[in-house]
């Protein structure tokens with residue numbers, strides 16, 4: 327059968343631009359992510375990293391360009407819920423969990439499954455779902471605190487809870503915005519390990535300023551600057567790039 | 578959590594069980610004390626008390642409906658009085674048509690106000706209202722449909738917060754202006770009144786009044802259980818998630834607008850039922866029931882009792898109205914100031930309301946199961 331897909335890439339940003347009050351936050355940005363790949367995105371404050379994720383997840387509509395997912399869906403025409411249902415999950419820069427829900431309920435809400443009103447009115451937890459909850463809570467080391475309100479978690483634990491929610495969603499692509507901000511060195515190392523494990527079965531885009539963490543991940547790096555790609559390659563390659571040193575690393 | 582919600586899990590906690598228990602008991606005991614105990618006995622409950630408390634029970638149902646959308650989904654409706662009034666008008670239209678030829682003008686079909694306006698025939702909107710089941714269906718369907726239309730546009734366009742509140746307030750205000758007009762066809766300024774009987778029973782008879790009281794108590798208990806079923810389901814957790822972090826909920830794949838629409842419509846229908854039970858007890862429905870102030874008062878009841886607790890909303894409605902009855906007897910001109918002061922004081926010193934604050938002092942286990950959005954499984958982790 328003929329493959330009707332536009333591109334074999336999992337995610338393909340094609341000439342995307344968006345301006346806020348005349349300020350071009352994203353400027354003719356093109357980027358390709360292969361299936362199964364993990365990509366690190368770095369770049370100075372205001373480079374447009376979070377805005378790029380906003381565009382991919384439907385929060386922000388670009389003025390120009392296309393965002394093709396799995397070669398078939400133009401994400402710029404869909405809303406947040408549709409995009410999430412297609413299989414794109416997101417962890418926010420500022421950890422956002424449901425504070426008045428328990429840790430367990432946070433994961434439950436994220437758990438892959440029907441998202442409709444009626445289905446959720448009559449939803450009962452299946453054995454498989456219960457096992458999956460246990461598994462994820464164990465993985466993100468929150469099993470002891472499962473019945474506590476998410477509001478009571480520390481900053482680092484909220485970060486992990488959000489990663490757990492991402493895992494529960496089981497999306498094809500995970501967008502992870504600054505996962506180790508506010509974490510200790512030990513927690514940072516554990517998070518890198520966790521992301522590598524997640525990458526075994528999922529594609530990942532991770533934005534991070536922590537260079538030790540990015541090095542630890544050991545994946546291809548894209549440097550964003552003023553809304554477009556400044557350099558791409560291994561961390562050593564981009565670190566050797568003069569422009570990159572000038573605008574970002576050498577600050 | 579894996580169990581289907583049985584009646585016991587819906588009661589969920591002691592507070593809910595006591596609440597429903599008291600209502601069921603009142604539905605039996607109050608009519609008995611009113612009808613079977615002689616007035617000379619200290620246990621006799623006079624009819625005017627039955628009617629007064631029966632009216633409060635319908636307010637309590639309105640408060641539960643409002644708490645469902647505001648307390649659990651963060652939709653601050655300042656127009657729930659409109660749904661209540663529409664339900665009331667549906668009942669009022671049924672009651673008007675029951676008068677038949679016993680009106681002042683003795684017209685076999687047309688209510689007095691239509692004869693007075695020289696109308697020749699019954700407007701289409703009034704057709705079918707001589708049938709009780711149809712009128713009751715309308716008492717639910719009309720508020721539900723209005724909520725659906727308003728919610729459809731507002732939630733899809735992502736109107737939230739204060740803008741949504743203003744839209745709901747404008748809705749009830751517009752309806753008030755409409756219903757005030759004679760040519761709108763619902764009795765204009767005077768509204769609908771002089772009712773004679775309901776389902777063949779005289780509306781003034783103590784027996785009918787006691788029965789209406791009992792039905793109001795049962796309706797409140799049912800409304801509470803339905804609301805409780807909704808908020809303890811996974812859908813209820815989604816509602817709380819929307820309340821706390823709407824955009825986060827979207828990124829998990831939930832169509833927020835569908836959830837809001839569902840709960841808004843259910844709530845509007847519940848408010849409509851409350852209005853339908855209110856009208857035969859007070860004997861009149863007129864456009865002032867649409868007054869924006871009424872909707873705001875309902876918000877105050879919920880705030881005072883404790884939003885996001887359901888029982889608190891109902892208790893708030895009853896307590897504030899009990900205070901209102903007392904106040905309007907003693908210092909009528911000061912009531913509005915007292916109500917305002919009550920609202921300010923609650924907001925400042927009891928932000929969780931009476932019930933919400935009480936729960937804070939209660940043993941943890943009970944309090945936990947009571948917090949909005951917490952699963953019933955929290956109270957019974959081992960299964």
Ligand SMILES: Nc1ncnc2c1ncn2[C@@H]1O[C@H](COP(=O)(O)OP(=O)(O)OP(=O)(O)O)[C@@H](O)[C@H]1O
Pocket residue numbers: 346351369370371372373374375376377378419
């Ligand atoms: N909704 C918005 N309205 C106006 N300006 C915006 C909006 N979102 C982002 N911007 C601007 O776009 C630019 C890019 O912001 P963005 O948050 O994407 O940067 P970033 O690369 O994530 O930076 P950081 O490393 O600090 O998180 C910034 O100048 C920001 O102020």
Ligand SMILES: [Mg+2]
Pocket residue numbers: 375376377419503
């Ligand atoms: Mg950012």
